[in-house]
Amino acid sequence: MNKDLILLGHGSGGKLSHQLLDELIIPTLSGTPVSGQNDAAVITHDGRRLAFTTDSYVVDPIFFPGGDIGSLAVHGTVNDLAMVGAQPLCISVGLILEEGFSRHDLRLILESMRRAADRAGVTIATGDTKVVARGSADRIFINTAGIGVFEHELELGGGNAGEGDRIIVSGTVGDHGIAVLANREGLELETEVLSDSAPLNGLVAEILREGGDAVHVLRDPTRGGVATTLKEIALQSQVSVTLLERSIPVHPQVRGVCAILGLDPLYVANEGKLLAIVAPDAAERVLERMRIHPLGKDAAVIGGVTAAEAGRVRMETVAGGMRGVEMLAGEQLPRIC
Amino acid sequence: MNYQDEFRDSRIVKGIAAHIAELAAKAGRTMTFMEVCGTHTMAIYQYGLRGLLPPQVRLISGPGCPVCVTPAGYVDKAVAYSRLSGVIVATFGDMLRVPGSSSSLMEERARGADVRVVYSPLDAVKLAERNRDRCVIFLGVGFETTTPTVAGSIISAQQLGLANYFVLGSHRTIPKPMEVLTADPELGLDGYICPAHVSAIIGADAYRPLAEQFNIPCVVTGFEPTDVMQGVQMLVRQVVERVSRVEIQYSRVVKPEGNRKACEVLEEVFEPSDAEWRGIGVIPGSGLAIREKYAAFDAERAVSVRVEPLREHAGCRCGDILRGKITPADCPLFAKGCTPEAPVGACMVSSEGTCAAAYKYGI
Numbered sequence: 001m002n003k004d005l006i007l008l009g010h011g012s013g014g015k016l017s018h019q020l021l022d023e024l025i026i027p028t029l030s031g032t033p034v035s036g037q038n039d040a041a042v043i044t045h046d047g048r049r050l051a052f053t054t055d056s057y058v059v060d061p062i063f064f065p066g067g068d069i070g071s072l073a074v075h076g077t078v079n080d081l082a083m084v085g086a087q088p089l090c091i092s093v094g095l096i097l098e099e100g101f102s103r104h105d106l107r108l109i110l111e112s113m114r115r116a117a118d119r120a121g122v123t124i125a126t127g128d129t130k131v132v133a134r135g136s137a138d139r140i141f142i143n144t145a146g147i148g149v150f151e152h153e154l155e156l157g158g159g160n161a162g163e164g165d166r167i168i169v170s171g172t173v174g175d176h177g178i179a180v181l182a183n184r185e186g187l188e189l190e191t192e193v194l195s196d197s198a199p200l201n202g203l204v205a206e207i208l209r210e211g212g213d214a215v216h217v218l219r220d221p222t223r224g225g226v227a228t229t230l231k232e233i234a235l236q237s238q239v240s241v242t243l244l245e246r247s248i249p250v251h252p253q254v255r256g257v258c259a260i261l262g263l264d265p266l267y268v269a270n271e272g273k274l275l276a277i278v279a280p281d282a283a284e285r286v287l288e289r290m291r292i293h294p295l296g297k298d299a300a301v302i303g304g305v306t307a308a309e310a311g312r313v314r315m316e317t318v319a320g321g322m323r324g325v326e327m328l329a330g331e332q333l334p335r336i337c
Numbered sequence: 338m339n340y341q342d343e344f345r346d347s348r349i350v351k352g353i354a355a356h357i358a359e360l361a362a363k364a365g366r367t368m369t370f371m372e373v374c375g376t377h378t379m380a381i382y383q384y385g386l387r388g389l390l391p392p393q394v395r396l397i398s399g400p401g402c403p404v405c406v407t408p409a410g411y412v413d414k415a416v417a418y419s420r421l422s423g424v425i426v427a428t429f430g431d432m433l434r435v436p437g438s439s440s441s442l443m444e445e446r447a448r449g450a451d452v453r454v455v456y457s458p459l460d461a462v463k464l465a466e467r468n469r470d471r472c473v474i475f476l477g478v479g480f481e482t483t484t485p486t487v488a489g490s491i492i493s494a495q496q497l498g499l500a501n502y503f504v505l506g507s508h509r510t511i512p513k514p515m516e517v518l519t520a521d522p523e524l525g526l527d528g529y530i531c532p533a534h535v536s537a538i539i540g541a542d543a544y545r546p547l548a549e550q551f552n553i554p555c556v557v558t559g560f561e562p563t564d565v566m567q568g569v570q571m572l573v574r575q576v577v578e579r580v581s582r583v584e585i586q587y588s589r590v591v592k593p594e595g596n597r598k599a600c601e602v603l604e605e606v607f608e609p610s611d612a613e614w615r616g617i618g619v620i621p622g623s624g625l626a627i628r629e630k631y632a633a634f635d636a637e638r639a640v641s642v643r644v645e646p647l648r649e650h651a652g653c654r655c656g657d658i659l660r661g662k663i664t665p666a667d668c669p670l671f672a673k674g675c676t677p678e679a680p681v682g683a684c685m686v687s688s689e690g691t692c693a694a695a696y697k698y699g700i
Contacts, residue, residue, distance in 0.1 A: 329677030
């Protein structure tokens with residue numbers, strides 16, 4: 001294998017992405033990752049904590065059932081800030097447009113961004129626009145960056161999961177990836193699968209209000225899906241995770257498409273779901289609170305954390321057997337976000 | 338009822354497991370069954386079924402992952418085609434990461450080759466229709482399940498008058514290698530979990546010579562957890578009763594005679610040929626070659642290319658895995674020098690590969 005080549009898998013959010021970050025990007029740029037590999041960096045300045053994050057969006061198609069590249073770009077950055085417990089304040093928008101792109105489509109995307117920002121309660125504060133020659137980019141790529149502030153002293157991070165904690169998912173898994181894939185591949189389904197793209201800061205505020213310091217980890221399982229995210233957390237926290245497959249909510253249409261295409265919904269991207277890892281005595285309360293919120297109505301406890309065998313994730317399958325759960329290897333679905 | 342949950346119900350699965358344990362105790366010895374098909378291998382790992390079986394019942398994986406049994410030279414040829422200008426290589430996603438002697442299709446794509454993932458050979462025909470100034474070469478890798486659609490794609494390309502659609506074939510038939518493995522005393526097989534979808538095409542009767550001449554129980558089994566467990570139960574019962582016959586567990590899909598229409602399409606375009614299997618060698622009559630009358634669609638005959646000399650990877654034991662001689666954990670490279678991100682052998686790459694299943698789902 002030629003080690004010099006960047007492959008599509010390096011952008012999958014799975015193992016290859018981690019390798020590229022650990023071997024090249026982080027050591028070259030900073031030496032020590034400020035973010036500790038969380039969704040956003042938490043910076044302390046003059047005694048005040050700030051959250052800072054950035055993300056780029058290359059999804060294909062740019063319009064898909066349940067969203068578009070514009071709303072996705074806003075939600076993604078808002079959610080990254082929310083996952084460290086910050087309230088998103090403002091975001092920047094960098095547009096890279098391909099020569100020949102339609103003004104009409106650009107307007108639709110910008111209007112969608114504006115609506116998404118209003119819904120999330122963030123200001124679009126600054127931006128940049130570049131146009132490249134036809135063929136140098138595919139229609140439109142968007143980068144967003146965001147700043148968030150903290151209204152509490154809580155410290156959330158992938159390294160905080162502890163023995164006995166319960167794992168809650170906020171709703172059905174795999175909706176975004178399958179919505180984009182079905183649309184891209186022209187799969188004809190009886191009822192359309194919609195992307196779950198949504199801003200999670202409102203739901204996070206509810207979770208933190210209810211759970212307080214019993215909430216140890218919040219993560220949005222985007223690329224690589226729930227499986228990859230939980231494996232990351234198990235490694236960061238040096239704990240082992242056991243899932244109960246039967247309790248993981250999956251939309252029937254998503255399950256059907258996954259069965260046909262040989263995909264595992266646990267590895268399919270979400271853009272409006274979160275995983276909350278919560279101390280056992282608060283889990284039930286947090287779950288109830290989440291279910292009152294529209295974005296958490298299908299929330300469910302899907303497993304728990306144990307101390308033995310650091311870094312392992314296992315699952316009791318629907319059939320009653322046990323199996324291991326690994327990170328996504330290679331690419332599952334390129335250009336999903 | 339959604340025709341999925343019912344077949345995955347843990348109460349039913351555990352009930353069958355209890356029956357198997359009872360029966361197996363009667364046999365009074367260890368039994369080794371081979372699941373020939375990669376999809377079964379995946380299902381067994383994915384649902385953790387091994388852990389539910391009694392210690393007397395051992396399941397081993399066989400040569401039924403088409404990508405895995407395709408020899409490295411085939412990947413080299415596909416890589417060579419992808420390097421030709423004016424060529425689009427269309428393939429199922431599984432072939433992308435399979436390492437050849439010095440490269441893979443994924444690496445070639447990163448270097449600029451036009452390699453497209455398709456879900457059906459008919460999508461490759463559409464690509465050829467839309468790109469008439471270029472050659473579209475479809476990588477026809479698969480067993481009897483896939484081959485009729487490849488045959489269909491060639492017929493459809495002919496009807497459309499396409500002169501730019503080609504198939505690089507590596508088509509194989511399943512029953513032949515099963516005969517070779519049955520005769521292997523080292524394996525000591527007691528029965529076969531026969532493929533589900535392959536059998537839907539060729540019919541369960543295709544295994545009758547195996548059961549009758551080689552005295553080995555054969556059960557055509559579905560892919561859901563309850564299917565696999567029931568298939569194992571039927572095999573154990575045959576062993577206990579000392580009989581060898583072909584039974585169909587997957588009767589909701591598979592018939593004794595198979596799918597005649599699909600077989601006719603297959604036979605129209607393909608004819609039996611000798612084929613090389615990774616790890617097993619050349620098995621006479623185990624392949625399917627494109628017939629002379631469709632030679633214009635055969636990439637090997639119609640598009641010439643220079644292929645690099647074959648270089649096997651040292652230490653790779655895919656061959657032994659595919660013959661059921663060793664389990665993934667027995668291979669010195671497994672999860673060390675060979676991982677899904679940096680695979681050495683095909684068994685770690687394919688979504689139906691035994692090593693990929695063991696790596697992804699092993700506990």
